[in-house]
Amino acid sequence: MPDTPCAIQLDRISRRYAMGSTMVNAVDEVSLSIPTGEFLALLGSSGSGKSTLLNLIAGLDRPSSGTILAEGKNLAALSSPELARYRRNTIGMIFQSFNLLPRMTLEENIELPLRLAEVDHAERGGRVREALERVGLTHRSGHRPSELSGGEQQRTAIARALVNRPRILLADEPTGNLDSNTGEAILSLLHDLQSQLGMTIVMVTHERPLAERFADRLATMGDGRLLGVSPSGKAVAQ
């Protein structure tokens, strides 16, 4: 996709941690361009640096060196409140363990980003319903997370990530806690969002077969380095 504008551009990104007296390169000189509307899967074994890289793209962490351009913004140059605004408005995040707040209903969990974005009360109901419809959970809106299956919880998390209408969706092992059928359904939902809304999706996963089926490209990491980027099976088939 050479003519498509870049949603995310990583230029020689490094993230180093001090572990006692030694420095650990969790991410080491990674450069990568992710075009708008692409579904990219980040693969790699545990400790390869893929989740750290995702956190850097999410603005939850700052790189030790290099630059990250997301939707034209240099994340390294943003202040803490600006980074919070970026997380609120530009990206949506889903996690392996869903991270729903247990004392809130589905509806209230999904409303949370709208509260943070100070969206008017009058507008909130419609936005929450729209997100719930998109993930097919309208009938469960009054339930608490503990009353839902893993798949339903992850779909709720997706609805929460979508409610502020972000342009980028970041998923950290979204199928890690789900059985294979449910995992497949979740990836199918992500794929639909990509095609219907034109969202850019970056997904960290261990599951290469699923990634081959639903992602456009696969980026493989090892020891903090980007080992290679290849088109997925789906892309090759197309």
Add this chain to the structure above:
Amino acid sequence: MKASDLTDLAIRNLREAVLRNALTTLGVAVGVASLVAMLSLGVGLQQLASKRLSQSGLFDTIFVTPKNNFRGMGRPQPRAAESNTPPRPLDEDARKQLEKLPNVIEVYPQIRFFTEVRFNNKPFATVVGGMPDSSRNSGAFDGMQGNFFSSPSANEAILQIEFARDLSEKPASLIGQELTLRYAERQPIPSASASPAESGGGFSVVPKELKLKIIGIVETEPAAGYGGYGNARLLIPLSTASTLRAAQVNDLRDIVRGETADKITYPSLSVRAKSPSLVAALEASIKSMGFNAFSLLDASKSLRTFFSVFDLLLGIFGSLALAVATLGIVNTLVMAILERRREIGVLKALGAADSDVQQLFFVEAGVMGFLGGTLGVTLGWLLGRAITFGTNVYLQRQNLNPIELSAVPWWLVILALLFALLVSLGAGLYPASRAAKLNPVDALRYE
């Protein structure tokens, strides 16, 4: 985040660990209650003292005497320059002049004289005092047994309780009975000579009697002892007292000085100002007219200073419990950070700024402070009422009148609530800042 959302989330969070937060809030409530109870006692005592003093009618009154009045032992003698100025007599002209001064409500003479009262054919020596009709509304007679004088010149008497006890073991039974006032009436001797020095301008003293109906009994005599004439224990209307022309202390002095006996001079006059705040200026004007003037304003200032210090000390002791309660808030919120670490990470991942997290913890501390403050004010008020009740039970057993020992004015309620809120927000400072600084990546990883 909007304030309504912050409050909503804070209350949800507080309800999550309801027992712990309720106990912390109760700690704040106990702290505020101790503060309010202490200060309510301070305020109550101050009001009690002020009420007693204001009932005496002294704080808006200036006591005027002529400069040639007897000086007490040990008082400095007038300076040479002062003694050269001819002293002004405190006569009717002076009284009218004083009445015309701005902000003066009334000017009346102090009429007090030693005399004998006969009741049930037994003699009782006492001091009679004339009360102006205006003292009816001064509050000094509030709570008296019986009634105030039916008219300004009625032949009626109000007894001071101690004197009533002298007359009868059951003071209340005296109301409606009659007593006889025996007094010395001053009658001028017609001058046979042109020179007052020869005639002496003197007067004769004629014993007289007046029957008075007892209509009331009062606990303390207003203006007790003021002016150096001792407590009046039998009170009669001022007009009645002045028509008696009873011989008074200054009569002998006036004769010695050769002042004519038919010209009325007063040993002293009481000048009432419109308000205590006007007393100082009025006192200065009266002094400039050539009279001695004295008021109890300084005494009231000392009283206010004393109670300010007293309230401060009570407030400090009362605040100690609140200080302990603030540690409870810090502890509760620090625990909440540990428990909600992951939740803070989620909030940050969803776009919460550090300030949002900080405000959330602040509001939680504030809600605990406000609820604790409200509960504490109520508890403090109840505690004050309980202390008042207990004291009054004791006083009644001692045959003493009940008193209002504690008072919770509006300013104390507002001050206590604000103080509880501020202290709680102060206690929330450290936990809120710690929560805001949490690294979201670490927080999300926390199990």
